[in-house]
Structure formats: structure tokens, C-alpha cells
Amino acid sequence: MSYFIIILLAICSHISGAQESKQICPLKGSQFPAPSGLGSENLFRNATGKIEQSIRASLTAAPYNETTFSIGMFSTMDDELLYEFHHTDPTVATSEIGTNEVDADSIYRIASITKILTVYQWLIADGDRKFNSPISDFIPQLLQYENGQDDYPAPRWDEITVNDLAMFLAGIDGLNDVAIPGYVTSSLPAMAAAVLPNNPANGINVPESDDPVCGYFTPNVTYVPCSREAYIEKIANLASSFEPSYTPSYSNANFAILGLALENILGAPIQDIFNKTVAKPLGLRSTTIGNPLQITNDSVIPGGGMTASGWDNALGPLNSAAGAFSTTNDLAAIGRSILNSTLMTQAITRRWFSTTTFVDTIDQAVGRGWEIFRVRINGHSIDIFTKSGNWGVYNSVLFLIPAYNFGFSILSASSAAGGALVNDLPNTIVNTLLPSLETITKQQANANFAGRYTSDTTNSSITVTTDGSIGLRVTEYVASGVDLLGSVFALFGADVEFRLMPNQLYSGGTRVGFSAVYQPPTTIPPEDEFYWPCESWLDVDDFTYASVPLGLMAFDVNADGNATSVRLVALRETLLRK
Numbered sequence: 001m002s003y004f005i006i007i008l009l010a011i012c013s014h015i016s017g018a019q020e021s022k023q024i025c026p027l028k029g030s031q032f033p034a035p036s037g038l039g040s041e042n043l044f045r046n047a048t049g050k051i052e053q054s055i056r057a058s059l060t061a062a063p064y065n066e067t068t069f070s071i072g073m074f075s076t077m078d079d080e081l082l083y084e085f086h087h088t089d090p091t092v093a094t095s096e097i098g099t100n101e102v103d104a105d106s107i108y109r110i111a112s113i114t115k116i117l118t119v120y121q122w123l124i125a126d127g128d129r130k131f132n133s134p135i136s137d138f139i140p141q142l143l144q145y146e147n148g149q150d151d152y153p154a155p156r157w158d159e160i161t162v163n164d165l166a167m168f169l170a171g172i173d174g175l176n177d178v179a180i181p182g183y184v185t186s187s188l189p190a191m192a193a194a195v196l197p198n199n200p201a202n203g204i205n206v207p208e209s210d211d212p213v214c215g216y217f218t219p220n221v222t223y224v225p226c227s228r229e230a231y232i233e234k235i236a237n238l239a240s241s242f243e244p245s246y247t248p249s250y251s252n253a254n255f256a257i258l259g260l261a262l263e264n265i266l267g268a269p270i271q272d273i274f275n276k277t278v279a280k281p282l283g284l285r286s287t288t289i290g291n292p293l294q295i296t297n298d299s300v301i302p303g304g305g306m307t308a309s310g311w312d313n314a315l316g317p318l319n320s321a322a323g324a325f326s327t328t329n330d331l332a333a334i335g336r337s338i339l340n341s342t343l344m345t346q347a348i349t350r351r352w353f354s355t356t357t358f359v360d361t362i363d364q365a366v367g368r369g370w371e372i373f374r375v376r377i378n379g380h381s382i383d384i385f386t387k388s389g390n391w392g393v394y395n396s397v398l399f400l401i402p403a404y405n406f407g408f409s410i411l412s413a414s415s416a417a418g419g420a421l422v423n424d425l426p427n428t429i430v431n432t433l434l435p436s437l438e439t440i441t442k443q444q445a446n447a448n449f450a451g452r453y454t455s456d457t458t459n460s461s462i463t464v465t466t467d468g469s470i471g472l473r474v475t476e477y478v479a480s481g482v483d484l485l486g487s488v489f490a491l492f493g494a495d496v497e498f499r500l501m502p503n504q505l506y507s508g509g510t511r512v513g514f515s516a517v518y519q520p521p522t523t524i525p526p527e528d529e530f531y532w533p534c535e536s537w538l539d540v541d542d543f544t545y546a547s548v549p550l551g552l553m554a555f556d557v558n559a560d561g562n563a564t565s566v567r568l569v570a571l572r573e574t575l576l577r578k
């Protein structure tokens with residue numbers, strides 16, 4: 001311990017002389033409890049007002065004028081949408097089938113957002129205990145069909161785990177096979193379109209038995225779905241792009257396989273599993289894995305083109321990758337339930353959000369189904385969990401931000417502009433909303449927790465504030481007359497800052513738990529220096545008192561979330577807010 005402190009003092013004295021900008025190195029995670037009542041916060045309404053202004057100003061030009069779209073924002077604290085915006089373009093307004101004016105109940109094809117639903121159903125129905133098992137445990141035919149040919153590297157099905165599939169780490173995909181003449185080859189230059197399709201007459205010497213027998217588009221853009229058995233047989237022999245668990249590579253096949261495996265584990269079709277695990281408990285009205293049985297007045301079908309739009313493509317096993325249809329209201333219910341752990345344990349939810357792999361871009365990662373973006377704000381990172389979906393004219397995206405228990409979806413359909421709107425709009429929304437969400441969260445934390453807490457019987461007290469940096473700052477921490485900040489914690493340096501972060505330990509009750517990160521601010525190094533031992537997580541709970549971290553504090557809050565007292569857990573003492 002003494003050696004440890006000496007090193008600390010050395011580091012502190014080294015940095016205390018510097019004049020450059022300094023910061024506290026935050027822990028990963030929420031800096032404050034998630035906000036509530038966003039819909040009635042002026043800052044939030046102001047931000048959505050700005051977003052709407054920007055959208056309305058764009059509605060006369062491409063891609064906005066030729067895209068039908070629906071935006072819905074939601075939080076776990078509100079049953080209703082916090083904000084919605086809908087625009088119907090001429091192709092939908094005049095469509096002879098389905099809706100002519102979209103709203104939050106309009107049904108869009110949500111394509112690859114399905115991947116989140118597939119993982120979600122699995123986690124609800126079976127937890128995540130099987131995630132490190134090889135997928136061949138659940139679909140033995142993958143090994144049986146593997147024909148052992150050595151012309152190309154077939155996937156090692158007994159090494160690819162459930163988790164590899166869910167995290168896009170299986171190293172396989174195979175969606176558009178240009179050996180098959182049709183939709184894909186028809187968009188190639190004439191000679192390629194004529195010569196590439198696999199045919200002995202074309203002079204390319206590939207066994208025709210290696211061609212896909214299903215799972216491709218015909219010239220009229222009809223998708224030829226595979227039977228279960230044919231899909232497994234073909235996928236068993238699809239060449240790998242990478243070894244498993246090496247690098248994320250996007251894959252529909254991964255999720256088709258997960259769907260087939262879950263069907264085997266539960267002995268039921270995926271549609272039944274979805275109904276039972278998600279749709280019924282949440283009371284969803286219009287979300288289906290696979291094509292809805294009928295067209296209704298809510299269906300979004302541009303130009304009445306059931307086939308041209310991709311609406312009626314039936315995907316077979318690929319349903320678990322891209323086959324779902326849903327609405328703004330249903331996705332809000334699904335998003336709320338994920339953030340709130342309504343349908344599964346909080347431990348499984350936390351693992352779903354913390355299981356990620358790096359990609360090459362330093363502010364992006366991949367999770368189980370998630371495309372993850374990291375944004376810096378107020379000296380800390382916000383992890384944004386997203387999933388995009390594109391099929392036919394349908395482009396969509398779902399965003400979840402656990403730090404604020406907030407999310408939104410954008411669903412769209414456009415024959416003319418493709419996904420241009422869905423690629424553009426999230427930047428406007430996130431850049432406008434995030435500073436407001438951050439400010440509201442801090443303001444609410446200040447109102448609910450800041451102040452002085454004292455004892456009527458002992459000389460113990462703490463003072464809590466918020467400032468320009470992270471978390472709640474404790475500026476006074478006195479135990480029975482002993483100034484802990486000036487003694488115990490000052491071992492980290494005279495300028496030590498003691499800050500509280502939510503620890504999720506008392507969730508759901510009338511207590512809100514926090515843990516402390518205590519350290520002096522450190523100098524941010526020049527950009528070419530990467531080694532910066534600003535690793536707060538190395539120094540959590542360095543001091544305990546009779547087995548309890550000295551930084552552990554639990555605030556008792558009233559029904560509005562406003563603190564009335566704080567439990568200094570280590571000191572076994574409760575102080576009243578004054």
C-alpha cells in the first residue's frame with residue numbers, strides 16, 4: 001500500500017506543475033442517473049423544435065421530398081412517444097394499396113433491424129449461457145453437410161460460436177452470388193452480365209453444383225427463398241472470408257443461422273417465438289418476423305409496387321436477418337423494454353450492451369447485432385447503440401442511448417432516393433439532441449442531489465454539487481469531525497477531486513446508488529502521445545472502511561426522485577439533506 005501511494009504522489013507532483021488543460025478521467029458508463037420527464041423539459045422541446053425546423057426546411061428538396069418517413073423518440077420513463085414526425089411523399093400519398101398518409105402505426109419493412117429482434121428473442125427465451133457454445137451444437141447438419149472439399153476454406157462450424165454469429169464475427173456472409181444470372185448481374189456492364197453467370201459455355205470452369213439453389217433475386221426482383229434444409233446445406237459449404245472471432249464482417253447469414261438454431265432449441269417457428277417472447281408481452285400490434293399476412297391501411301407501399309418496393313419479398317430462413325416489419329410505436333415499445341430490462345434480467349441486458357468488439361475506426365464498435373458509435377460530450381463518452389436496415393426501397397435505423405434511457409427510430413421508404421435520408425438525419429438528430437440530453441441530465445441531477453447533508457447527532461457531513469466536469473462532485477466529506485478529503489483522499493494529491501457516478505446497485509427502489517472516482521485532474525497529452533495512465537478504472541474503491549468502499553453512497557429519494565438523505569454506506573451513517 002505505501003509503495004502504491006508513493007507512486008501516486010510521484011505522478012501527482014509530476015502533473016501538478018503543468019499549466020495545460022486538465023481533466024478528470026471518467027469511468028465508462030452514465031455520469032448521472034438517466035433523466036425523466038423529457039417531454040416537459042424546455043431544452044428537449046427546443047431541440048426537437050430545431051430538428052423539425054431543419055427537416056421542414058429540407059422537405060422541398062431531395063432526398064426529403066421523395067422519401068416517406070417516420071421519426072419517433074422515446075424514453076423508458078414515458079409510455080407515449082416523446083416526439084414524432086411523419087412525412088408522406090407523392091409515391092405513397094397516391095399509392096393504390098396501403099396507407100396514403102403515414103403515422104406512428106404505419107408499417108414499414110425494417111429489414112436488418114430484425115437482427116436486434118433475433119438476438120433479443122434469444123436472450124429472453126434462453127438467456128446467454130449458450131453464447132460460447134459452437135453453433136454446430138444446435139444445428140448438427142452444418143457439420144454433416146460440410147463436404148470437406150479443399151478448393152476453398154469452408155467455415156469451421158465447430159469453432160464458430162453463437163456469440164461469433166451475433167457479433168458479426170463468424171467470417172461468412174454470401175448474399176449476392178454473381179454466378180446466378182438475374183437481378184444482381186443485370187446491373188453489371190453488359191459483358192460481365194453475359195459472361196459471369198456460371199455456364200460451361202461461358203468458359204469459366206466452376207462446378208454448377210456449387211451454385212446457390214435459392215437465396216437470390218430473379219430478374220424481376222423476386223427473391224427466391226430457401227427451404228430450411230436447402231439453406232443449411234448451402235451455407236455449410238459457403239466459403240469463409242475470415243476465421244471466426246477475428247474481425248467484424250457484416251453478415252445476414254449469421255442471423256439466419258441464429259434463427260434456425262433458436263428454432264431448434266425451442267422447437268418452434270421463429271414467428272411463434274417472437275409472438276411469445278416479445279409481441280404478446282409488449283402488446284405489439286404490427287410487428288411480424290416475415291411478411292404480414294395481409295396488406296392493411298397501415299402498410300407503406302410506394303407506388304403500389306408490392307414487388308418493386310421489396311414489400312412482398314419472402315425471405316425464408318433470412319427472415320431472422322432481415323424479414324421483420326414494424327411501426328414507429330412498436331419499435332418504441334421494443335426499445336423501451338430493452339433499455340428497461342422489462343423482459344429479461346438486468347444482468348443480461350448489461351451483458352448485451354457491454355459485449356462488443358473494436359472495429360478499425362476508433363469511435364466505432366460492434367456488439368451482438370449492434371452497430372455502436374461513441375460520441376464525446378463534456379469530457380466523457382456516450383455509447384450509442386444502433387442498427388440500420390435496408391431492403392428494397394425501405395431504409396431504417398434504430399438508436400438506443402442507455403446513458404439517457406432514450407432512443408429513437410427513423411423508418412423510411414423511397415424508390416427515388418434510397419437510404420439518403422436515413423444516412424443524413426441521424427447526424428442532425430444526435431448533434432442537436434445530445435447536448436440537450438446531457439444538460440437536462442446534469443440539471444436534474446443537480447436539483448435532485450446537490451446540497452449539504454448533515455447529521456443531528458454526529459459531526460459528519462457531505463456537500464454535493466455539479467460543475468463543468470463529470471458526475472456529482474463531493475466538495476466536503478467529513479466523518480465524525482475528520483475531513484476525509486483533506487486526509488485520506490488527499491493521499492492522491494492536494495487537488496484531488498471526489499466525484500460520484502451512478503453504480504446501478506440500488507436500481508428499481510427508492511435509493512439511488514453512487515460509487516466514487518477520486519483523483520486529481522490530469523494534463524491532457526499532445527495528440528501524438530497515446531500512453532496516458534489516465535485509467536480511472538485502475539483506481540476504483542482504493543479505500544474501504546470495514547469492508548465497504550468509502551466512496552459508496554446511496555441517496556434516498558422521494559417519488560419525484562428528489563433526495564431527502566444520503567446513506568454513507570461505509571460509515572454506516574445516514575445524513576439528512578438540508
Ligand SMILES: *[C@@H]1O[C@H](CO)[C@@H](O)[C@H](O)[C@H]1NC(C)=O
Binds near residue numbers: 042043046
Ligand atoms: C430555444 O433556443 C433558442 C436559441 O438558443 C432560445 O432563444 C430559446 O429561448 C430557446 N427556447 C427554449 C424554450 O428554451
Ligand SMILES: *[C@@H]1O[C@H](CO)[C@@H](O)[C@H](O)[C@H]1NC(C)=O
Binds near residue numbers: 065090
Ligand atoms: C425533389 O426535389 C428535387 C430537387 O432537389 C427535384 O429534382 C425532384 O423533382 C423533387 N421530387 C419530387 C417528387 O418532388
Ligand SMILES: *[C@@H]1O[C@H](CO)[C@@H](O)[C@H](O)[C@H]1NC(C)=O
Binds near residue numbers: 076078079337
Ligand atoms: C420498466 O420495468 C419495470 C419493472 O422493472 C416495470 O414496472 C415498468 O413498467 C417498465 N417500464 C417500461 C417502460 O417498460
Ligand SMILES: *[C@@H]1O[C@H](CO)[C@@H](O)[C@H](O)[C@H]1NC(C)=O
Binds near residue numbers: 219221307
Ligand atoms: C418473377 O420471376 C420468377 C422466375 O424468374 C417467376 O416465377 C415469378 O412468377 C415472377 N414474378 C413476377 C411477379 O413476375
Ligand SMILES: *[C@@H]1O[C@H](CO)[C@@H](O)[C@H](O)[C@H]1NC(C)=O
Binds near residue numbers: 271272275279285
Ligand atoms: C403472431 O401474432 C400476430 C398478431 O397477434 C398474429 O397475426 C400471427 O398469426 C401470430 N403468428 C404466429 C406464428 O403465431
Ligand SMILES: *[C@@H]1O[C@H](CO)[C@@H](O)[C@H](O)[C@H]1NC(C)=O
Binds near residue numbers: 296297
Ligand atoms: C381502408 O381505407 C379505406 C378507404 O379509406 C376504407 O374504405 C376501408 O374500410 C379501410 N380498411 C380498413 C381495413 O380499415
Ligand SMILES: *[C@@H]1O[C@H](CO)[C@@H](O)[C@H](O)[C@H]1NC(C)=O
Binds near residue numbers: 457458459480481
Ligand atoms: C462535534 O464537534 C464539536 C466541535 O469540534 C464538538 O464540540 C462536539 O463534541 C462534536 N460532537 C460530536 C457528537 O462528536
Ligand SMILES: *[C@@H]1O[C@H](CO)[C@@H](O)[C@H](O)[C@H]1NC(C)=O
Binds near residue numbers: 451560578
Ligand atoms: C428537492 O429537495 C430540495 C431539498 O429538500 C428542495 O430544496 C427542492 O425544492 C426539491 N426540489 C423539487 C423539484 O421538489
